[in-house]
Amino acid sequence: MARRVIDVEVTSSLDTCQPLAAHVMSESEADEVARVFNALSDPVRLRIFSLIASGAEVCSCNLEAPVAKSQPTVSHHTRILANAGLIVGEKRGRWTYWRVVASRLDQVAELLHT
Amino acid sequence: MARRVIDVEVTSSLDTCQPLAAHVMSESEADEVARVFNALSDPVRLRIFSLIASGAEVCSCNLEAPVAKSQPTVSHHTRILANAGLIVGEKRGRWTYWRVVASRLDQVAELLHT
């Protein structure tokens, strides 16, 4: 097979940064996804979440002592977790029982493998 | 089969919140996990991450335009993602090429299914 010498410009074609075509997540999608991860980005919230995930049903009054935070603080965190769709609260009598939303967890896990 | 009537105390045993034995994530573990989720809790960081994940290797200069942020801001975000172990940067010449750490993503995904 014949060989042919080709004059290729190598010296100065890479000395400056070239644009690159790549796919970017949309702003709106990023906002929504960020809100979910944000709910899990606080140590206290993670511990509250692990408490709820460990039992079948946990009421708010059982969360304050383990995480050593005040009642308004715990209420603040459960609201953020609930807004992110990670937990749901059912009010029975004076108590609110929390449980995790398994389907939401699967949804979040899939976001990491795209 | 015989039936027997049993006198059960129902009235006042549940009128106050009872402590509940449950497993709590440790503070140190919560801090570490929170740092990872925190890295993914910002919209701009998520879009940068998606850019890096879409290509095999992406240099920092290819990140500024798509997310419309300044160079110091992009550098700030890549550092946070790198500290969380989600991406690694290899410096070749004047450029730093970023790529995602797949094993770290698997690790994070498993955290959601415990």
Add this chain to the structure above:
DNA sequence: ACCTCACATTGACACTCGTCAATTTATTTG
């Protein structure tokens, strides 16, 4: 009705975080 208890809400404070202009560091090229 009154009191108690579980939980939500408000307001205020300190602290963290995202952002960019300016500067510095490191590397390549002339």
Add this chain to the structure above:
DNA sequence: CAAATAAATTGACGAGTGTCAATGTGAGGT
């Protein structure tokens, strides 16, 4: 060495966040 470029660092500012005391709400229990 000098000029140019990629990227990290510093400093500063406004916005957002975690925290708790005080208060509000609503559902039992006596």
